[in-house]
Amino acid sequence: MTTRDTIDLGEFAFLSGEAIPSLEVAYETYGDFTGDNAVLVCHALTGSAHVARRPDADDDTAGQARAWWGDIVGPGKAIDTTEYYVVCANVPGSCYGTTGPSSTNPEADEPYGTDFPPVTVGDWTRAQRRLLDELGVGRLHAVVGGSVGGMNVLDWLRRYPDDVGRAGAVATAARLDAQCLALDAVARRAITSDPNWNGGHYYAGPEPDDGLARARQIGHVMYLSKSSMARKFGRRSAGRETVREEPLDPAASFFPYREVESYLDYQADKFVSRFDANSYLYLTRAMDDFDLSAGYESDANALAAFDGELLLQSFTGDWHFTVDQSEAVAKAAREVDVDVAHHVVESDHGHDAFLVEPEKVGPPLSGLLEDGLSARTISDTGGTETSESDDFAPVHSSLFST
Structure with a gap:
């Protein structure tokens, strides 16, 4: 039931x-x-x-x-x-x-x-x-x-x-601990520095998807261990066919787009489609504040x-x-x-x-x-x-x- x-x-x-x-x-x-x-x-x-x-x-x-x-x-x-x-x-x-x-x-x-x-x-x-x-x-x-x-x-x-x-x-x-507090702070600032965040009042216009995506990527790095990341991704290239159409920086077209980057981008895209940026700010604050x-x-x-x-x-x-x-x-x-x-x-x-x-x-x-x-x-x-x-x-x- x-x-x-x-x-x-x-x-x-x-x-x-x-x-x-x-x-x-x-x-x-x-x-x-x-x-x-x-x-x-x-x-x-x-x-x-x-x-x-x-x-x-x-x-x-x-x-x-x-x-x-x-x-x-x-x-x-x-x-x-x-x-x-x-x-x-x-x-x-x-x-x-x-x-x-x-x-x-x-x-x-x-x-x-x-x-x-x-x-x-x-x-x-x-x-x-x-x-x-x-x-x-x-x-x-x-x-x-x-x-x-x-x-x-x-x-x-x-x-x-x-x-x-x-x-x-x-x-x-x-x-x-202080390390996790610091990483959460950087994640939140990725959201609040997104121009679309608009002080948290963005629901009538474009949403701060880029900032939320970066915040979630920081979170995923926190959730994995060094050994699990080495096993999953190592330093392997994801292949030229997976390079994004719009590189994040000018040098990206020369250097390899690695599997670990591809994983983080994939997870970020999924997360942005289902979660609210303000909620991420509020809930991470609640976690950080707990003592x-x-x-x-x-x-x-x-x-x-x-x-x-x-x-x-x-x-x-x-x-x-x-x-x-x-x-x-x-x-x-x-x-x-x-x-x-x-x-x-x-x-x-x-x-x-x-x-x-x-x-x-x-x-x-x-x-x-x-x-x-x-x-x-x-x-x-x-x-x-x-x-x-x-x-x-x-x-x-x-x-x-x-």
């Missing part, structure tokens, strides 16, 4: 202090609600509510917006929709059905543009809590998410600790009220959200006696691993939902784990059974 809908939550006050008269939230649900089996899935930066495959799905969206975790969520999959009532909601500020900069401001009868209030990860969590209230869901069996969706998960644990039984935070961190310890003395204090179970997953080739950053969250949880495990996956796919390696991501999540963090001794997947009592203790084989 699946549901695809939009709900009007009425007036919404953002943590910035600004408010809008109406917040519409696009969401999807999968499975039947039995009262204690609800699982909230939090999407990543440019994802949508469409987390799993639906019989009635169309081709209106692509990339992460289109069944972005379809190999993890679904009947018989790691997050089994025959067992759990799965909810995924598009976050405020996005452009996939939930109110954001491209939505119509009812007071001005035109798109908000940059008049839309600043958005934070905390606003996402608060909107999700209100949606769940409308759906009749109280305490969640689990909340799960990857990347900035994992930050969303951590925010649930500090903001609504009594409402979550189990949490899975995949490829995430308590905050971004688990904000308002608390430390990360540990932020997690202290959570008495459920927390599973962290990280990937060795991920330099966007590193193994060390996940381990820092695990260490903070241990300081306040939160039941926590950190599963480290050997992977050279970089940050994209949480999307492209479901065979490694899914089994630990399945184990978390079914059995919690109990009885873990031997791993058969090449992953390692840090737990409350052991450094990099192996993981129970039953966690990875298929």
